[in-house]
Amino acid sequence: MDSKAMQYVRKLGPLIGLIILFIIISVMNDSFLEFSNLRNLLRQVSINAIIAFGMTFVILTGGIDLSVGSILALSSAFMAQLIVTGTNPELAILIAAGAGLVLGAINGLVITYGRVAPFIATLATMTIYRGATLVFTDGNPISGLTQDPLFHAFGQGDIANIPIPAITMFLAFIILWFILSRTSLGRKTYAVGGSEKVSYIAGIKIDRVKVFAYALTGMLAAIAGAIITSRLNSAQPTAGTGYELDAIAAVVLGGTSLAGGRGHIVGTLIGALIIGTLNNGLNILDVSSFYQQVVKGIVILLAVLADRKKA
Amino acid sequence: MKKLLSFLAMAILVIGLVAGCGKSADSGDQKSGTIGFSVSTQNNPFFVSLKNGIEEQAKALGLKVKIVDAQNDPAKQANDISDLLESGVSVLIINPVDSAAISTSVEMANGKNIPVITVDRSADKGTVVAHIASDNVKGGEMAAQLIVDKVGNAAKVGELEGIPGASATRERGQGFHNVADQALTVVSKQSADFDRTKGLNVATNMLQANPDMQAIFAHNDEMALGAIQAAKSAGKDIFIVGFDGTADAEKAVQDGTLAATIAQQPELMGKIAMDTAKKVIGGETVEANIPVDLKVVTK
Numbered sequence: 001m002d003s004k005a006m007q008y009v010r011k012l013g014p015l016i017g018l019i020i021l022f023i024i025i026s027v028m029n030d031s032f033l034e035f036s037n038l039r040n041l042l043r044q045v046s047i048n049a050i051i052a053f054g055m056t057f058v059i060l061t062g063g064i065d066l067s068v069g070s071i072l073a074l075s076s077a078f079m080a081q082l083i084v085t086g087t088n089p090e091l092a093i094l095i096a097a098g099a100g101l102v103l104g105a106i107n108g109l110v111i112t113y114g115r116v117a118p119f120i121a122t123l124a125t126m127t128i129y130r131g132a133t134l135v136f137t138d139g140n141p142i143s144g145l146t147q148d149p150l151f152h153a154f155g156q157g158d159i160a161n162i163p164i165p166a167i168t169m170f171l172a173f174i175i176l177w178f179i180l181s182r183t184s185l186g187r188k189t190y191a192v193g194g195s196e197k198v199s200y201i202a203g204i205k206i207d208r209v210k211v212f213a214y215a216l217t218g219m220l221a222a223i224a225g226a227i228i229t230s231r232l233n234s235a236q237p238t239a240g241t242g243y244e245l246d247a248i249a250a251v252v253l254g255g256t257s258l259a260g261g262r263g264h265i266v267g268t269l270i271g272a273l274i275i276g277t278l279n280n281g282l283n284i285l286d287v288s289s290f291y292q293q294v295v296k297g298i299v300i301l302l303a304v305l306a307d308r309k310k311a
Numbered sequence: 312m313k314k315l316l317s318f319l320a321m322a323i324l325v326i327g328l329v330a331g332c333g334k335s336a337d338s339g340d341q342k343s344g345t346i347g348f349s350v351s352t353q354n355n356p357f358f359v360s361l362k363n364g365i366e367e368q369a370k371a372l373g374l375k376v377k378i379v380d381a382q383n384d385p386a387k388q389a390n391d392i393s394d395l396l397e398s399g400v401s402v403l404i405i406n407p408v409d410s411a412a413i414s415t416s417v418e419m420a421n422g423k424n425i426p427v428i429t430v431d432r433s434a435d436k437g438t439v440v441a442h443i444a445s446d447n448v449k450g451g452e453m454a455a456q457l458i459v460d461k462v463g464n465a466a467k468v469g470e471l472e473g474i475p476g477a478s479a480t481r482e483r484g485q486g487f488h489n490v491a492d493q494a495l496t497v498v499s500k501q502s503a504d505f506d507r508t509k510g511l512n513v514a515t516n517m518l519q520a521n522p523d524m525q526a527i528f529a530h531n532d533e534m535a536l537g538a539i540q541a542a543k544s545a546g547k548d549i550f551i552v553g554f555d556g557t558a559d560a561e562k563a564v565q566d567g568t569l570a571a572t573i574a575q576q577p578e579l580m581g582k583i584a585m586d587t588a589k590k591v592i593g594g595e596t597v598e599a600n601i602p603v604d605l606k607v608v609t610k
């Protein structure tokens with residue numbers, strides 16, 4: 001059973017799943033495959049995908065990051081406040097990305113130097129960052145940001161009919177794919193998740209690899225937050241609640257092992273597309289929101305069951 | 312290979328089954344006269360009743376309605392609404408999660424010439440053909456009238472106001488004073504920010520300063536429930552009237568601790584939204600602001 005061809009088919013599993021989803025939904029409703037809906041779909045997928053790319057690095061090192069939704073909210077609130085007080089909006093996006101990087105790096109430092117399990121460390125920072133957001137915003141949304149067209153375009157605009165959030169997503173994908181598959185940092189990320197002991201003996205600076213993964217994830221969460229803020233033209237204190245679970249689901253659907261060391265970012269992109277397609281398709285098919293959650297859960301479960309024999 | 316195939320087969324089955332549970336069987340006529348409804352959450356009984364009102368009235372009118380649930384996430388609501396617009400609805404009913412964040416979605420619908428109706432919460436920007444919400448002014452009048460009827464003319468009343476400047480505070484207060492300024496004696500009026508703990512503290516101070524106070528009108532149930540505690544610890548029997556008709560308040564009315572609550576009617580709100588949507592589809596002009604009646608809940 002474990003012939004080379006078989007392994008190949010298994011690797012393609014998520015992609016086959018996505019294609020089948022596309023076929024089913026488009027057969028049931030013809031507006032699904034319309035170009036305008038595919039654009040709409042890409043715009044919706046981009047936020048979860050960008051967060052999930054970072055989550056892939058973290059999970060490859062054998063960790064987890066529950067704080068992404070809170071980092072998204074805190075950096076968005078910070079960015080919105082900067083804009084409201086007169087900072088150039090494009091500069092504010094960069095500063096927010098930097099803030100996300102710092103918040104993520106704090107996760108990494110607590111986990112490595114503090115020797116706290118990633119689940120616990122990021123559970124704590126998830127609560128702290130969310131609380132900080134509520135303190136910072138006094139629980140109110142920050143709205144009426146700016147009329148700056150470039151800032152609006154970041155979440156709402158298109159270039160050559162392709163949504164800018166989707167372009168941001170593809171750019172991030174290409175850069176991160178390159179880091180993961182073509183650089184020593186990428187190889188070290190796999191090595192650390194595969195076996196910390198062996199990595200240590202091989203002279204890899206494990207802590208640095210881990211801090212990089214969490215800092216990267218924080219920065220990507222902040223970029224996703226900037227897209228949401230631009231799209232809604234306001235920063236919500238409750239933004240991003242539960243987004244960590246969608247990101248983890250995308251990574252797992254893409255075939256990356258939660259144990260670390262095995263998987264790839266290509267799968268994560270497909271995983272995010274599967275979740276986005278389910279959200280969009282089930283809405284278009286007018287499936288009750290209660291059933292939608294059941295279906296999403298079942299699809300994740302099926303993907304993991306199908307993946308089980310890989311290890 | 313077997314495993315993979317069985318996984319795929321199961322996936323198809325599940326999606327097929329669940330999609331079958333939806334109302335997509337007759338997707339052929341979806342572009343004509345379908346109404347899209349984006350609800351803020353289904354985790355709160357108020358909005359479940361709102362959705363039920365919409366669904367039942369759609370059935371009664373023979374209209375098709377697509378319902379999406381934002382789960383209190385404004386970003387998900389933006390996605391939901393673009394999905395509805397893609398699937399070709401002819402009217403959009405929105406119950407916004409947040410008045411500021413919904414504006415870009417309303418403007419998007421405006422760009423596609425799809426009429427928008429907002430329910431319960433309004434949109435800060437964008438063009439809306441109708442906004443449907445409780446008639447807070449009339450509710451305030453009803454509360455004052457109830458106190459006149461039950462406690463008596465010129466009764467000494469305290470007023471617990473909501474967050475200063477909020478529309479509910481302004482309208483409920485205005486309605487209350489329409490009647491109270493002639494028929495009652497308002498001895499004290501202070502803000503307690505719609506909050507139960509603040510309601511307790513402010514009402515305690517009021518009762519301390521005005522020992523002969525006979526009734527309290529609170530702009531929402533939370534503050535009224537706080538005022539009940541204040542009256543209890545002051546050892547006084549005060550006629551307290553709340554506003555909203557929350558489950559806690561209706562229970563307090565049954566227990567006899569709360570005299571009355573002016574209840575909102577989310578189901579009726581949904582019904583009226585659907586009626587309005589039908590008029591919009593038929594090309595009739597509709598009122599920009601449609602108030603929904605409230606009802607007095609007493610024991």
